[in-house]
Amino acid sequence: MSMINIKVAAIEQVTPLVKHFTFVKEDGSEFPAFSGGSHVVVSLDIGGRIHRNPYSLMGSPEETSAYHISVRRQEHSRGGSVFMHDNVTVGMPLKITYPVNLFSLAKKGRKHILLAGGIGITPFMSQIADLKRTGADYELHYAFRSPEHGAFASQLENSYGDRVHCHVDSIGGRLDLNGLLSKQPLGTHVYVCGPNSMVVAVLETARSLGWPESHIHSEQFLAPPIGEPFKIQLARSNKDILVPSEMSMLEAIEAAGVEADFLCRGGVCGRCELQVLETDGALLHNDHFLTDAEKASGRKIMPCVSRAKCERLVLDI
Amino acid sequence: MERGYWIRSKPVYSSLAWYEKATAHLVVAQGPGGMAVLKLFQQMHPKQPITVLYAKADSGADFASILGKVVPEGLQVRDNQEDVLAALANILPSMYMGLRLYVTGSEGFIWSVAEVAKAHGIEDIDIMKEVSTTLARSVYCVHCKTITHNITTNIGKCAGCERMLFVRDHFSRRLGAYMGLMVDAESPGVLPEIEEIYP
Numbered sequence: 001m002s003m004i005n006i007k008v009a010a011i012e013q014v015t016p017l018v019k020h021f022t023f024v025k026e027d028g029s030e031f032p033a034f035s036g037g038s039h040v041v042v043s044l045d046i047g048g049r050i051h052r053n054p055y056s057l058m059g060s061p062e063e064t065s066a067y068h069i070s071v072r073r074q075e076h077s078r079g080g081s082v083f084m085h086d087n088v089t090v091g092m093p094l095k096i097t098y099p100v101n102l103f104s105l106a107k108k109g110r111k112h113i114l115l116a117g118g119i120g121i122t123p124f125m126s127q128i129a130d131l132k133r134t135g136a137d138y139e140l141h142y143a144f145r146s147p148e149h150g151a152f153a154s155q156l157e158n159s160y161g162d163r164v165h166c167h168v169d170s171i172g173g174r175l176d177l178n179g180l181l182s183k184q185p186l187g188t189h190v191y192v193c194g195p196n197s198m199v200v201a202v203l204e205t206a207r208s209l210g211w212p213e214s215h216i217h218s219e220q221f222l223a224p225p226i227g228e229p230f231k232i233q234l235a236r237s238n239k240d241i242l243v244p245s246e247m248s249m250l251e252a253i254e255a256a257g258v259e260a261d262f263l264c265r266g267g268v269c270g271r272c273e274l275q276v277l278e279t280d281g282a283l284l285h286n287d288h289f290l291t292d293a294e295k296a297s298g299r300k301i302m303p304c305v306s307r308a309k310c311e312r313l314v315l316d317i
Numbered sequence: 318m319e320r321g322y323w324i325r326s327k328p329v330y331s332s333l334a335w336y337e338k339a340t341a342h343l344v345v346a347q348g349p350g351g352m353a354v355l356k357l358f359q360q361m362h363p364k365q366p367i368t369v370l371y372a373k374a375d376s377g378a379d380f381a382s383i384l385g386k387v388v389p390e391g392l393q394v395r396d397n398q399e400d401v402l403a404a405l406a407n408i409l410p411s412m413y414m415g416l417r418l419y420v421t422g423s424e425g426f427i428w429s430v431a432e433v434a435k436a437h438g439i440e441d442i443d444i445m446k447e448v449s450t451t452l453a454r455s456v457y458c459v460h461c462k463t464i465t466h467n468i469t470t471n472i473g474k475c476a477g478c479e480r481m482l483f484v485r486d487h488f489s490r491r492l493g494a495y496m497g498l499m500v501d502a503e504s505p506g507v508l509p510e511i512e513e514i515y516p
Contacts, residue, residue, distance in 0.1 A: 110438040182340070184414040187438015210339040210415035212443040 003095040018151045023067045031064045036127035037103035043095040046083050053080040054221050054266050058125035072119035078246050100263050103219035110187030112138040117194020139163050146170035177205040191217040221266030224248035227307045233314045249303035267305035274315045281310020324486040330448045333357045333419050340415030345430050347372040347422030350449040351380020358387050367391050372401040409437035421447040425455050428493025452515040456497040464494050469515045
């Protein structure tokens, strides 16, 4: 996969847990244009092991001299976000993928309701810029724990005025989803990005109010979970490899020098799907892409986030 | 017809069925389509608000008086298609997300309703549609751009340029019409057999 060489131009601590990184191209040229909701995958070399984490681009799509991402520090995870917080410094060179959009706005929508929870605000930062620029009807509801955790809240209020509604949990500002979604005009689309409980609540509320699936949009990148180590066999590459507990199958395949397709690395897009040729154990599916029937069939697996509990797993790669 | 062959743009219609999660129901029917509406009420009488817009038939069975008995409130009867479309355009701005739209009648009627619905933010994939009368097709002439209605044969004459058109399965949702191509362009006057296949 072709990558863009960048260097870190600025780092800003936005909240106690969130840092904002500004990237410029190493050769000083403009970045490719992107659309609201796009993300890039950042490659990090952590002690010789390559981590690749997806982050939403949160600058305005009109600005291509720099890309902006924000990273929430996740203490009990595999270390990518902690490395971004503790080890990445201004001037450091990094590699990122070209932007991909798996969370685009519905162009035919007549009204757009953006629902963000915590760090889930990031994809909306670029979308809201697109909505304002095109003169669309929109509102953003941003829920966060307490005032000091509302990353970019005042910046959003300054730029988008009363289109922005902040719901601060610690001061009793809970978002009334049922009230919000029950009286929306025809042609409204709803978008949600945030913690799993919030995404599920929005999907269930919209469905129970009769909203068609085509008007409900969500994005939820999963971090590859830590699990028991297991062995896999790559049939076409003729390799036997071990997937360590803190590495995903996809990362282990890449570390063994086998080129694998990917886009989101978060169990959403389906690009890295592999055929399971043989196994003597259970597949532990963690993705949002395969249907329940596909998961039950045991014939396919998404190596970016899923694991297995087995002695033998043969993959068609 | 070739087996296993399928044109993606050709619409697939179903039988009307209530969408139980809807917060309101709007049923639009034309002429003999009244029967599909009666069948819908045979399934159940939903608790959510229901509106039925009915266009009286030019010919054939008329269900206005029976519908008046089955749909106690929310029934609006109009004399023709144009008046029903106007009533629909009047109602939609006061409706909210969660409304389900059901349409039954001729294919041409269905896509006229879909056009009004689209202007108010309802995409055609979210409309439940049942063809309840003829299979007759509206055909768009790719040569002169005229749409000829009620073609029941595999080959029909364009009402605009009088070319003989082969009626394809390729369908335009925007125009509500199938594609028609001149059938004898290479050997003028030599026509395949003309058969009624869309009665």
